[in-house]
Amino acid sequence: MAKMFKKILIANRGEIAVRIIRACRELGVIPVVVYSEVDRKALHVRLAEEAYYIGEAVLSQSYLNIEKIIKATKKSKAGAIHPGYGFLAENPELVARCEKEGIVFIGPPSSPMEIMGNKTASRVKMTKAGVPVIPGTLEPLKNEKDLQVKAEKVGFPLLLKAAAGGGGKGLRLVTRKKDLLSSYRIARSESQASFGDPSIYIEKYIEEPHHIEIQILADNFGNIVYLGERECSIQRRYQKVLEETPSPFIDDRIRKEMGQIAVQAAAAVNYRNAGTVEFVVDKNKNFYFLEMNTRLQVEHPITEMVTGIDLAKSQIEIAAGFPLSYRQEDIKPKGFSMECRIYAEDPDNDFLPSPGKIVHLHTPAGGLGVRDDNGVYEGYEVPLEYDPLLSKLITWGNSRTEAIYRMLRALSEYQVYGIKTTIPFFKRILLHPKFFEGDYNTHFISSLEKEEDCRELEDRNVALIAAGIKIYSERKTGSAPAPKRKESNWKFQGRLQNFANRR
Amino acid sequence: MAKMFKKILIANRGEIAVRIIRACRELGVIPVVVYSEVDRKALHVRLAEEAYYIGEAVLSQSYLNIEKIIKATKKSKAGAIHPGYGFLAENPELVARCEKEGIVFIGPPSSPMEIMGNKTASRVKMTKAGVPVIPGTLEPLKNEKDLQVKAEKVGFPLLLKAAAGGGGKGLRLVTRKKDLLSSYRIARSESQASFGDPSIYIEKYIEEPHHIEIQILADNFGNIVYLGERECSIQRRYQKVLEETPSPFIDDRIRKEMGQIAVQAAAAVNYRNAGTVEFVVDKNKNFYFLEMNTRLQVEHPITEMVTGIDLAKSQIEIAAGFPLSYRQEDIKPKGFSMECRIYAEDPDNDFLPSPGKIVHLHTPAGGLGVRDDNGVYEGYEVPLEYDPLLSKLITWGNSRTEAIYRMLRALSEYQVYGIKTTIPFFKRILLHPKFFEGDYNTHFISSLEKEEDCRELEDRNVALIAAGIKIYSERKTGSAPAPKRKESNWKFQGRLQNFANRR
Amino acid sequence: MNFSFWLNDKEFNINLEEKVKNDILVSLGKKKYRVSVEFLSSDEIILNIDGKIHNVFINSNSLSYSVYVNGRFFKVEKKPDSQFIGEKGAKPGKRDIRTSMPGRIVKVCVQEGDKVKGGQAVLVLEAMKMQNEIKSPQSGIITKINPEAGDSVEAGALLFSIE
């Protein structure tokens, strides 16, 4: 019989650990966290009910160490582990360990996780289940003749990809038949040089692609629902930067089709708990299965904002054995939502990481439709060792325009002083005419030019006036320079700036 | 033709000024604020685009000074004034001044404001418009015979009220006919002694009353809509403490009836902009007009949370001459919302005000369905001179239970150190079985006993351990006591505590 | 190290023994706690007591510690009698009531020489736009009332004395 857990151990850190702590508290569950040496003062520790130290900052010694996580779970007598995203979230070994120890893993069983974690296996499985995958060859090309035959079948433009590859090595875009053979030979030799394996396969090249994903929830009683899509085409170096729902690109018919296919994909692997089916959508709105993320996504809040369904709580309820309390027809998304990922990076200097102390923090989560899922606080020192995601700023609006203006308002209020953040970068995206009209694909950010900002001159004068005021007040009061503790950080920042200016 | 303002002057302070700043920014309007001497460092000043100093803390010298407000408006070239709530929000003189100066007042015209500001005039007007008012006599009783006749007509129990009165003086509850005459005589002599006027009138006594109000919006084109009700029966000394929507007390039929009557009331006085019609509802769900608040209410956010309509923005749009963009049938409230008013008061000591410096602040506005409309920041010194409202904490849930648990989570996370707040008080309300079941009326808080808190002993031990750690670390490092600046505040707090303990 | 504290007139003995840096064994009465300590500033501490997290704000003056734990306030005294700050040479039973808040005296409810009961209102003080009754902490005779109605008073000002 379904019974809510008494305690849950959260095997993560940062904003997602904070998110899960909140879900636990709203369910009357005691949230237990673990922390590494550099996370002794982290927000997830401060907000938890119980916290266990698990070792050095090095991931293998703490957040990626399955034995230490299991040990802390047992010590705290937690009945379940929530892995968040990243770290051990998609590690079937942890799931297997949990199954062995009688601990509930809040996520799918190990079998669907394994299938979806394997690119080839999932492609084969999805093809069998009637889920469209990107056309191409599943096996490496046998020879140059095989190449000609298969390429003809897939059609141009196409991609030649290294079977062992990654990172663009051994990758060639072929737009015309007459370039096929020469490109194949170059790809092979590159692949051989980079990976010691010349195997190449073909994939259809998707023009003006969109990354659109479908959120699903599956309980233990065979009920699977989809909760609408998320448009994730605003990416930088294959990292999502800003997500929105609904997608301005697709219509209700495609939306429903994608939702149903996503449910089909989940059913084919006996999926359970929350998951996301990622699709690439071409300019003609044909969509192809890309992969399934077998966990909560960073961008889950925008789905929560339009559906009113708390995904983190749903995950816990499903894992505790409760059936879904709503059916597909009960899920009626309302309004528009978007999320900006605020990173400790300097957008004016090639997104150079910017760790350090947050000397002043003002967050804007007041007024209607603004939500700030952050993992930091004023005085917190953002560590060098982990992902630089500081916060996810989320807005909701009755219209897409309202959501955008609300985001601009919230961003203008958001102040993180002491380190650099990506906040100014989002203003450039949101005010771009193409974005504003919802007319963009995954190429958007790379084509984004740095625009002139008319406020920069005004702010520069303010900075000069402030410097004048500062030195004036010091002369007048004869006060010493600011305290050591802070200065060291500022010196650090000064150096960072020096450094950045030179590049 | 409707045209959005370029600038709006906000004639208020605290959280409501911040709320309106945000509405302005989302509409692309420049927010201009005014501030008094003690508000030089206030949050509304920090978040504004422009700010004008208007004088000493004394209200007549600043926030209540119409001439200074008008002068600042002209100096800043703002096209409109938003009065917030309180201060000049319901002052027809300011409205008249604005009309004369060609400044748009964001609120109703002076005529409906004047009618609704007069208790007798509004009762008469509403009666004529077919709006039910509390049965009783509109005129003072002529003599003891008149008393007998009118009392018979109204029925028992009834209230005898001083016509000139207020504050409970000259007020008598009469439950039986045989007490009528003696009560009348006492009421007369009390009224004479207190107000120099013995006039008494009769009002029906409402048993187990609920305070339920209806939000309306009226544009300049004759469109008036209602946006559901707010249950405001959780009151302390006639001050609202916690509000929720929908009311757990009324049903859809009454809800619709009250909404339509509220629209009728607004139409009867040619109302425009946002307004709230307050009703008292008896135990049999009969409802009577109490008064109309001709401004934005403190508790407006809960209506925003369920309707998705931004009331502060709607006010500005209406004032700028835009028609309502939705009709009655488009307004479909979804889910449940409640608001806790967090005051700088000590709930354990008779709600003694607790001004002073906020040395640490953690607000909980992350996760789904939590909103924190506050007017403070870490390091801010809450002034003695103004209303002690620090923040309005608002939650939304798919069910009332979810909204309650979410509120409990948010409250448990909300940390305001340095001053006392009403945060612990809300935990007592929310966890009370009567509140949890939605079975309460305006007598709820006065009947609320202070319950034992099982965590108090544990926290006491933590306090003792902390004191031990503190002295230990001071001895070990030989460090001096904390800096003067902070200590002075803590000394202040220590005295306050001393004082409070004695009472 | 051993220390004694008073809280609500009750004495508590506490012993601290540092095992490794910031990891301290604490004995409080008969109970033992394993405490891990993180100072965020001189006032702000994260205490991990047997795995359980407490965010503590603590500040001291010469007489006591003001401690906020999980949103609750405690005053931990360094000496048993510091709770009552009597005037110098105060007779036992005599108390001077001071205001903790600046404000304005709206009303004086009794006169010097009047007999009052514990809990009876003596003055009404207005602060933050609210009127607060200042009550007598004990039964006795009001020997002195300092301010008059309409006076503004500073924090710490003597309001009245009772004996």
Place this chain on the structure above:
Amino acid sequence: MNFSFWLNDKEFNINLEEKVKNDILVSLGKKKYRVSVEFLSSDEIILNIDGKIHNVFINSNSLSYSVYVNGRFFKVEKKPDSQFIGEKGAKPGKRDIRTSMPGRIVKVCVQEGDKVKGGQAVLVLEAMKMQNEIKSPQSGIITKINPEAGDSVEAGALLFSIE
């Protein structure tokens, strides 16, 4: 009072004249501003410049001010040449490139003695789980490369010199 500052190699002269307390007339170049000042702490200032509000965070060291204005960062120099912290006795045209962040050297792309162009990658440094190319600020010859691939470097450590 008169002061001179440098920002992006440009000199600015500023004059301040206090009218009443915290109300200052500022001349910057040919423009005059009326500035009202509220210090929230030694670093944090609310500036009201001709009615317009700016939340400023400012901190100084011996060479410069680090200023955040409306979320934007500026480095205001006290001296014209402080932008380049050359080694003592450094020849003109010689620059030492130091790291602002601690991290790990993933790769060294060039060798000592190599000719590089401005903007060309010299090293790859990993910090916050991201790899960052450290580029040469100017064209020239790499006279020294300090760390090797795999080395951990502290903030401020010399990475390479170019001439």
